[in-house]
Amino acid sequence: MDCNCVSDLLLTPPVPTLWTPGIAFPDWAYKPESSPGSRQIQLWHFILELLQKEEYQGVIAWQGDYGEFVIKDPDEVAKLWGLRKCKPHMNYDKLSRALRYYYNKRILHKTKGKRFTYKFNFSKVVLVNYPLLDMASSPFLLAQNHFNGGTATPDCSPVTPEALQSLFPRLPESVRGPSLFDRAAGAPGPDGDKLRLDSFPFLGSGAPCYSKPPSLLGPYPRNPSFDYPWGFNPYLPGAFSLNNCPKLTPGSLYSSHFYPNPLQSSLSQLPHPFSSLLPPGDTTGAERAQTGGTNGSAGGQPPRLCIPPYPSVPIGRTELGNGGMSDRERGETIPGVPGAGLGLGLGLGLGLGLGGVGVGGGGRQSPSERRKGVKQDPESDSDLEITDLSDCSSENENEPDFSLGKEPRLGGRSHLLDAKSGGLGGGLTPLSSLPPPVSPHPLKSLVTPLTPPPSSLPPALSPSLSMVDRHRETETLKLTQS
């Protein structure tokens, strides 16, 4: 019927070159919106689609913090969604339910206090300070959050340059010069450092890592405002591919086929990681920009560059003032780990991610707790809470572990490494299939220019460490702290 639902039909794209050989994104990022075999488009994908199209700015748009968007016209969005899914009776109530399911998956969380405002979790992950490389990877990683199921194995994190390019085609040359990506090809970087891409297990685990900092931060609410630093420029003007389409009619949304590569689409919208690279010093006005901004400039790029506030910031401040956090948010905080340091806490936390979470050792909450005790945790943002690295275990798709009911993951985190090997295959991941070739870290290169001497990095962060090492270090740190 009239429903233009394109559902699955078209899908099948040739998965092209775009797809890069193994990039490690979050699983959710990968989710094929539509793949032949796969299921239909996912709501979050759809949301991203809408967000990226200017035509829909009136109904839904990026606004506020990084990754935050507002559904300006809920009914319309619901309608569009219903259209897409051929669910004529779709309404915001239902759509929002679906959105809520994402909380546990960590794909989204609600911005409290703001009506119809949700936020993608991209950021979470990202490393807060220490932009250095890590961040670079973050984008991807971040995505990684949950995904991981194996897909991305930790060890492999092949992010190829090409991939990056695809993702961020628009990066300014300055940032992404050819050189940046270049290295990759040939040189497999021996370095072992594979950027942390791989490493981000923490992400994988669901963000395990950073648990929230502790008490130091105090009440620190993670308010949305400060989430993470990388800049987000959600407002890419269609730069990315999807949009190529000039103005398609709404139907265009349906285009699953337009983007064969979900990543592309999705990622495209992600914030630029690079921003994070910026030197800390400049943090200046970062945050404020956001709020007010709103998009007056529609479509355009925001004046804000997105420099995120540095970690410190948050810390000091309790929050932007929004009182946004509500109980649950606070709650999250708690569980944290023993004190990490402040800024460091964050930073490291991330870095450590793994470790942190590690909790394996100990601090993690028991399932029971999380489950019912407080549901808060899952929510959001919290991502922080993260559990552990359990990543590998399941591979399904997204669901990692943290989610809810399942917690089997506990088994061990050690597997980071191990699992992978075998693991890859299993997953769904497209990536896996790819050859893991080279994975130089483009990012690294990227960063390099910008970044200062590595030496400054904390060990844990240091790129050169191999995953394992890092891991280890992390743990160590962790221990230490405790």
Add this chain to the structure above:
DNA sequence: CGCGGAATTG
């Protein structure tokens, strides 16, 4: 409005 449980779907 927003949340999440529960049952149901495809």
Add this chain to the structure above:
DNA sequence: CAATTCCGCG
């Protein structure tokens, strides 16, 4: 599995 649908609670 990822929603969809329905619903009670705050």
